[in-house]
Amino acid sequence: MRIPVFLIASPIGDYLQDLSVSAIHTLKSVTHVFVEANDKYLERLRERGILSDQHRVYLLSDPQVDRARGFIRAQEPFAILASSGIPCFLDPGSELVALCLDHHLDDVELIPVGVSSALDAGLCMCGLDVDIFHFNGHYPEHHIFESSLPDNGIPLVYFVRGATVSAFVAEVRAKVPNVRRLVLLKDLRKKRRSLVTVVRWPEDDDGQLPPDPADADFVCVIDRSRDEPGR
């Protein structure tokens, strides 16, 4: 059984009035919650009974990879909760997602809750440092490849029509230099549950690709970092 790992956004605005039924239900369903800081937002969640004494809260300012690995091995679901915005984007947490993608892709199911765009879903589910990224459009309709750019290591993000995934990957192989891997996230608009495929370069061959499904789009994050993955 794959255990759920929830990535919970907190929408911008009036705090609790902007939290959805789904987000409240999800928070109440888990015991272990990783947070950026013990701040006013958590206090309000406690005041309203959404977080209670049964929750165990861990700060992402401390190293938490070993703890998360322990939860995965014990098949205990956990959540990463942003106190403002989405988790893992200009905030800590992506190292836990990287742990899931690099070592436990068959053990966990990443489930974003309350994100308002497939872009936000991609940013928090890719497990990469996306403090800087370039969104290069929708493939095949309207997009650019930057083969003329220097090897600056910046992640590239594309929306890709499901029926053209193979063509897209072939074009990335041909045009984008220094690709380390692709993280392909099946579009979540129709079904919350994620289908994440990680294609490493050049180890994996095309056999690792998801089939071209005409009924769903993908978010593709292209990793061109020089760091060792699987921090």
Add this chain to the structure above:
Amino acid sequence: MRIPVFLIASPIGDYLQDLSVSAIHTLKSVTHVFVEANDKYLERLRERGILSDQHRVYLLSDPQVDRARGFIRAQEPFAILASSGIPCFLDPGSELVALCLDHHLDDVELIPVGVSSALDAGLCMCGLDVDIFHFNGHYPEHHIFESSLPDNGIPLVYFVRGATVSAFVAEVRAKVPNVRRLVLLKDLRKKRRSLVTVVRWPEDDDGQLPPDPADADFVCVIDRSRDEPGR
């Protein structure tokens, strides 16, 4: 009195379960709603009574700038509702936001509802074509300027610490070629109500800048398009 123009996101996931109390309340409070398409999502909103016979729904596939201008002149609030994700990002609607920013900045108040990140807020509130954009980081901590890039017209997005807005704008003036204007959006995490400043280049001088408020960040979208603004 400035009339509210609501930009309503529909979070990814389980449709209505993911709609917040704020979003439902906002939809019920307006009469005029611009939508991308008359689709299953609207049907569900109608079934649940969130949209009713008192609502007037207009398709963004038709030209709607004149209609929106009429609402602003008559001081009638309206909403732009995304059926999936955020409005105006890879979907129609940005021409209505551009109308507000270019001609009615003192008449309207842009209010995003249900967006999960300041980035998403910036994308739907900037009134620009952001089908392709480059997110270049957080100023001053961790960011890049691309003075070496060709004039490719791609919008650049930055998060900017409130206390450093003047320094940021000076650096943009010095380093980024072919800037047409800046759209500065005061960070909405603390207060939903927006403060949008549009700085045109080179007509406006520094007097147009918001003061450097240490208590809030900004999202800055740099317009380098060659099109005439105020479509």
